[in-house]
Amino acid sequence: MGWLDGRSALVTGGASGIGRAVVERFLAEGARVAVLDASAENIAALRKDLPDVVVTEGDVSSFEDNERAVAATVAAHGGLNTFVGNAGIFDYFAPVATTPGATLSGSFDEIFSVNVKGYLLGVKASLPALLESSSPSIVFTLSNGAFLPAGGGSVYTASKHAAVGLIRQLAYELAPRVRVNGVAPGGTLTDLRGASALGQAETSLRDAANFPDLVRATNPLGIVQQPADHTGSYVLLASPENAAAISGVVINSDGGMQVRGLVQAAGGADL
């Protein structure tokens, strides 16, 4: 028996990386899953590999696209128990000092549109269906950048901090009917893209040769995180039986980055 037997979930950005791993894990836990994603290429691969997943091609920053995805989910699965806001883009550490003003402004609008407005509009579009379902929940993908500097540039870091605020406000506003929580992955090997305004639409973490070493060196557990490493946290937060009393919290799934200290920075203790 799975932890999500008979539950229905919609995952944004579910055609790649962490979102796709969540889709696969939710299916394994007995859920019926739908996806909203903007990438035709990623969607084609998802449809081929997992034909039972209901897929909507669209942009999370469009309320209409979110509404279409929710309608497709409800039509196929008869309801919606969990909304997972996950689609996101990065800024590849763009520094304020050297990024031209107009570029910085464009990157702010683009990144906040996806990483913050996308979550808010996804919740707004999902809410009627969530409120009609049993034990509804919302889970957002955050980042170590939601709590610490240097997990991105100022714009990405601010967008993930903003999503923490969304979790707290929504957990308050939607109680007692809907639980709202987050998972904050550390650096993870995915195809995460940057903002077009920064000329990074084709830039991918996968192409950064030093990224695995950087991830390993900056978390105390010394692990190179893969998308599947985070999925248990999403399952827990979506599970009515196992997280009935959990709302307004974020699980840090980052190899212990929040307790990174001077010893680790110097190469780790000799244990």
Ligand SMILES: NC(=O)c1ccc[n+]([C@@H]2O[C@H](COP(=O)([O-])OP(=O)(O)OC[C@H]3O[C@@H](n4cnc5c(N)ncnc54)[C@H](O)[C@@H]3O)[C@@H](O)[C@H]2O)c1
């Ligand atoms: N990879 C990391 O190191 C890392 C670390 C912490 C947090 N995150 C967060 O994880 C989430 C997922 O990213 P990932 O690393 O799996 O990247 P990914 O690029 O592999 O997956 C993201 C998916 O979201 C889709 N997407 C992007 N913009 C969209 C939009 N406007 N509308 C609809 N779909 C859109 C993409 O097409 C892609 O399929 C993001 O919120 C990201 O900020 C990633």
